[in-house]
Amino acid sequence: MIITVTLNAAIDKSLSVPNFRLGRRHRTVEQRTAAGGKGVNIARALKTLGQPVIATGFAGGPTGTRIVDQLTEESILNDFVRIREESRTNTAVYDPTNGQTTEINERGPAVSAQEIGLFRDKLLYLARGADMVVIAGSLPRGVDTDIYAGLIRELKKAGVLTIIDTDGEPLRHAVRAEPDVISPNVLEAEELVGHEFNDDEDRLIAVGEMVEQGAHEAVMTLEDGCVACMRVDGTRARFRVSIAPRESVAGVGAGDAFLAGYVAARYAGKSTADCLAFGVACGAESTEHLGAGIVEPRAVERLLDEVEVQQLSAPTADVS
Template sequence: MIITVTLNAAIDKSLSVPNFKVGRRHRTVEQRTMAGGKGVNIARTLKTLGRPVIATGFAGGPTGTRIVEQLTAESILNDFVRIREESRTNTAVYDPTTGTQTEINERGPGVSARELEIFRDKLLYLATGADMVVFAGSLPHGVEHDAYADLIRECRRRGVLTIIDTDGEPLRHAVRAEPDVMSPNVLEAEELVGHEFNDDEDRLIAVGEMVELGAREAIMTLPDGCVACVQEDGGRRRYRVTIAPREAVAAVGAGDAFLAGYVAARYAGSTPPDCLRFGVACGAESTQRLGAGLVEPREVERLLHEVDVRQVDTADVG
């Protein structure tokens, strides 16, 4: 079983608005409203790919009820802790004429220490039957930056593989808890290691630096694929994985689809290169759909042969 943790779940509204301009009145040509938040998006993709998954986190007020109802309607197993304050609603506007996207993410609810303790007990109960736990997304207001780190340590003590996808101080603390895998994007990785990356060599060096900070493996997602430093055959290997650029319908959530694909392949026992290949194919396929976490498995399989996986010798990256 795979558990996805979304402590700041949301209702996500995705709007397609041609020729979008700030300050003007517009009409949508397509729209979609779904339960969201990074962990929820990952659970949706895992469900589509046929992996056993349960989504958990916080849900509050009528919006929280709607999140749970939508997940249930999608046949995604879920077990959320109800909280007093209202869950958030996020809005993404896609302009198909320019390919640009604008995101407005609400701050989200406050969570009390007691509510966090209830969640901790629930997660550890669920983890007794789990193989992997994916912690993904921002922390709600009122939750300390080290919350993910504490939960990762608890899960690791129980022998459960842990994966983290967040940013800022929560990521900095989480890495020190030695998760099995971390998966930031470029901006999140630059903030973590403290410098910008100019090219692939810089990025390949950076994933090694991220491993030195505490994570066993590090994957940095990019618009055209990823770079990774992974454990393989008793040592560390670095990979650059690419796929040819494609015109996107919407790119929001592509990183979530990538991570879900990677987790799905790892759960099935695939090799590290094949896990990365499958993740990149899922991320690329998801850009063809309005709404996060949506993929078509047959299209993912078709894309696999377009993904190039190249092992990079450590001597080539300093």
């Protein structure tokens, strides 16, 4: 069983608006509303890919009820802690004329210490039957930035594989707790290691730096694939995985689809290279859909033929 954790779950509105301009009145040509937040998006994709998954986190007020109801309608198993304050609503506006997306994400509810305690107990109970826990997304108000680190340490004691996808201080603390896998994008990775990247060599060095900070394995998602520092046969190996550029409907949630694909393949016992390739194919295929966490498994399988996987030697600047 795979568990996804979304502490700042949301209702996500995805709108397609041609020639979008600030300060103007517009009408949508396509729209989609769904339960969201990174962990929820990952759970949706995992369900579609045929893997057993339970989504958990916080859900509050009428919006929280709507989140739970929508997940249930999608046949996604879920077990959320109900909180007093209202869950958030996020809006993404995609302009098909130029391919640009504008995102407006609410901060989310404040969460009390008692509610946090209830969630921790629930997660550790659910984890008794889990092989992997994917912790993803931002934190609601009132939650300490080291909460993910604490959860990772407790889950590791229970023998559960931990995967983290967040940013900023929560990611910095989480890495020190030695999660099994971290999966930042380029901007999140630059913030974590403290410098910008100019090319693939810089990125390959950076994933090694992230491992040196504490993560067992690190994957940095890119627009055309990923770079990774993974353990293969007891040693560290670098990977550059890429797919040719393609026209997309919307890119929101591509990183979530990537991680869902990677997790699905890893849960199925695939090799490291195959897991990364499947993740890249899922991320690319998801850009064909308006809304996050949506993948078409047959289309993913077709895209696998377009994914190039390179296993590389460590860059000379890497001291691992």
